[in-house]
C-alpha cells in the first residue's frame with residue numbers, strides 16, 4: 548500500500564495550496580474567503596491535510612496532496628469537503644483523511660456522521676458507502692454548476708471501519 552504521506556492539521560498559511568487543490572477538484576469550488584473562514588473563524592471546523600514529502604537532491608519538499616474539512620457539532624460529525632489531487636487518487640488518501648476525522652470525532656464524543664454528495668459522484672459515493680455510510684434521503688436540484696441532486700448519507704452509530 549502507498550504510505551508515503553502523512554495526515555496533519557492544516558494551518559492558515561496552507562490556504563493558497565488548499566485553494567489550488569479545491570479549484571482543480573470541484574466545479575463550484577470554495578472561495579478563499581470560505582476556506583479562510585473554515586481554517587480560522589469557525590469553532591466547529593477541523594481541517595486536515597495529507598502531505599507528501601518529495602525528496603530532491605538537496606532537500607525534502609512537502610506537498611499538499613489532499614485535504615478534508617469537517618465539523619464536529621456536539622454529537623454530530625459533518626463531513627464538509629474532501630479532495631485528493633487527481634494524480635494521487637486510489638492510494639487510500641481519501642480513506643485515511645476521513646478515518647482521521649472519525650477518530651477525532653469519536654475522541655470528542657460524536658456519535659453519528661453525516662454528509663451530502665453530488666448524485667453523480669460515483670467515486671465519493673463508493674468511498675463513503677465502503678466506509679459505512681448509508682443513503683438517508685435526496686435533495687432535488689441542491690447543487691449548481693451543474694444543477695444536480697444531493698444525496699444525504701449518514702453513519703449511525705459512528706464507527707471506524709476496518710481497512711479498505
Ligand SMILES: CC(C)(COP(=O)(O)OP(=O)(O)OC[C@H]1O[C@@H](n2cnc3c(N)ncnc32)[C@H](O)[C@@H]1OP(=O)(O)O)[C@@H](O)C(=O)NCCC(=O)NCCS
Nearest residue numbers: 572629630631636637638639640641642664670671673674
Ligand atoms: C472522492 C475522492 C476524495 C476519493 O479519494 P481517493 O484518495 O482516491 O480515495 P481512496 O483511494 O481512499 O479510495 C478508497 C476506496 O473508495 C472507493 N473509490 C475511490 N475512488 C473510486 C473510483 N474512482 N471508482 C471506484 N471506487 C472508488 C474504492 O472502494 C477505494 O478503495 P480501493 O482503491 O481499494 O478499491 C477523490 O476521488 C476526489 O478528490 N474526488 C474529487 C473531489 C470529490 O468529489 N470530493 C468528494 C466530495 S463529497
